[in-house]
Amino acid sequence: METYKEAISWIHGRLRTGIKPGLTRMEWMMEQLNHPEQRLKAVHIGGTNGKGSTTTMLRSILNEAGYEVGTFTSPYIEQFNERISVNGRSISDEEITELAKKIRLLADEMEDMEFGGPSEFEIITAMAFYYFAFVHPVDIVLFEVGLGGRLDSTNIVHPILSIITTIGMDHIAFLGDTLADIAFEKAGIIKSGVPVITSVHQPEALDVIDRTAKERKAPVYLAGRDFSAEWIGSSEKGEKFHFQSAFSKRDHLETGLAGIHQVQNAALAVMAADFIRAFYSFLIEYEHVEIGLKKARWPGRFETISESPLIIADGAHNEEGIKALVQTLEQRFSNKHITILFAAMKDKPLDAMINQLKAAADQLYFVPFSFPRAAQKEDYSIFVTDTEAITDSYESIIRSFKANATQDHILLITGSLYFISEVKRSMFC
Structure with missing residues (x-):
């Protein structure tokens, strides 16, 4: 070595x-x-x-x-x-x-x-x-x-x-x-x-x-x-x-x-x-x-990673974290159109976490990603309705958001900190 x-x-x-x-x-x-x-x-x-x-x-x-x-x-x-x-x-x-x-x-x-x-x-x-x-x-x-x-x-x-x-x-x-x-x-x-x-x-x-x-x-x-x-x-x-x-x-x-x-x-x-x-x-x-x-600054904790359009990353990786995140969204962005990219570990209480996010999001995307414990398509499929979808490419969602978002839009990237880490490397490398 x-x-x-x-x-x-x-x-x-x-x-x-x-x-x-x-x-x-x-x-x-x-x-x-x-x-x-x-x-x-x-x-x-x-x-x-x-x-x-x-x-x-x-x-x-x-x-x-x-x-x-x-x-x-x-x-x-x-x-x-x-x-x-x-x-x-x-x-x-x-x-x-x-x-x-x-x-x-x-x-x-x-x-x-x-x-x-x-x-x-x-x-x-x-x-x-x-x-x-x-x-x-x-x-x-x-x-x-x-x-x-x-x-x-x-x-x-x-x-x-x-x-x-x-x-x-x-x-x-x-x-x-x-x-x-x-x-x-x-x-x-x-x-x-x-x-x-x-x-x-x-x-x-x-x-x-x-x-x-x-x-x-x-x-x-x-x-x-x-x-x-x-x-x-x-x-x-x-x-x-x-x-x-x-x-x-x-x-x-x-x-x-x-x-x-x-x-x-x-x-x-x-x-x-x-x-x-x-x-x-x-x-x-x-x-x-x-x-x-x-x-004090801490990466991945309601971190603004793009000002225009507004993109925020927050590693809310359990039920309590999601509750605090949704409260912050309601407090700060109640008048915004909110799109959420969400990826979590499969051993987390997905139903409790996703139900809270559904109440906060105008559009919610589930993201399977490459990590040993990460939730995959089959784990998310039961949660998909008219305002939710499973995406094979979070990069394409981010590109589309950047191209079309107005001042009334916000993209939130949340869930596992491992996912946040991957997204930040993808966006800035």
């Missing part, structure tokens, strides 16, 4: 191992790498929706305060490298190659062990831990959970703060088919004595989080009880709100991300920044929070 292309090919080749919950392989790799996970000042961020947005806003606030911030996120939208970033800038091809070479030595050795070789996600996670500990040390690292929490590869970290954004019915094949079951997996990131900030609101899920936190003597800061955000209106690019907690009172804040649901994510980020300032002596001033929030 000498080139970036070879490194990426090897990493993606590990997809064949599938999802492998459990921490045994990660713990073994960390031991061989001299425990990089123990050398980091980290925030661990889990939840069903809002992880990426919360991570981005907290990172932007910390950057504005002058701190160097590492982030580990998934999936990527434009380039694989963005999963491991410093101050929002992806690490280089050369760094990816060197990290992959190092981890491959361990992966090859693990193949003959009882627990087997690592998954793709475990490899990338190990690369991130090693990078932020030994290659490019930073002031603080924000680790986004990949799947669940309790058995997720990132859960070997012992953070200074945990964040659980929301809990919804997603990945039920792995996490369970009740909110309580899913909450149990998400609450698995709560560590002994480490505070947790959350905006979970369902009683059955919150009970699990509270019980887990109490068992581990971890203080809980709950949205609506210990801190609050009041939406006061939309701006051209984001949302305006007031924030209040025991740490601060901040009026007229504004997000750089659109959608009323982003106020909830922003409140988590502000509360986290206040906590880090109060207990870890980070010098975060009022203007750092204000400017950082407004500057």
Whole structure:
């Protein structure tokens, strides 16, 4: 393995191992790498929706305060490298190659062990831990959970703060088919004595989080009880709100991300920044929070990818995400003719997602695309009526929209973030 292309090919080749919950392989790799996970000042961020947005806003606030911030996120939208970033800038091809070479030595050795070789996600996670500990040390690292929490590869970290954004019915094949079951997996990131900030609101899920936190003597800061955000209106690019907690009172804040649901994510980020300032002596001033929030950008989250005609991409990949998206469409574009391109994974609740989109769209296209778990024509066929269709070429739909759309038209590209990634590469490469 000498080139970036070879490194990426090897990493993606590990997809064949599938999802492998459990921490045994990660713990073994960390031991061989001299425990990089123990050398980091980290925030661990889990939840069903809002992880990426919360991570981005907290990172932007910390950057504005002058701190160097590492982030580990998934999936990527434009380039694989963005999963491991410093101050929002992806690490280089050369760094990816060197990290992959190092981890491959361990992966090859693990193949003959009882627990087997690592998954793709475990490899990338190990690369991130090693990078932020030994290659490019930073002031603080924000680790986004990949799947669940309790058995997720990132859960070997012992953070200074945990964040659980929301809990919804997603990945039920792995996490369970009740909110309580899913909450149990998400609450698995709560560590002994480490505070947790959350905006979970369902009683059955919150009970699990509270019980887990109490068992581990971890203080809980709950949205609506210990801190609050009041939406006061939309701006051209984001949302305006007031924030209040025991740490601060901040009026007229504004997000750089659109959608009323982003106020909830922003409140988590502000509360986290206040906590880090109060207990870890980070010098975060009022203007750092204000400017950082407004500057925050996150690809694939109600992202305008064309101004004229208006084309927006949003990775609403589950039922809760679609609900928030439809709310944003109603709030901002109720007087527009809306065309939607939708592609999702077949293991998602397609009926619940599509029924919401039907109510918002004037024309809805279903898009089968090349990905192992992607829904195909036969999965969409039962949903086709007069205002829906299955398209073999989303490119032709986009070309036609660009040629014929007026100011009263909007094209929304939504569903799987993997689909969003493919469309953006197709449009701009």
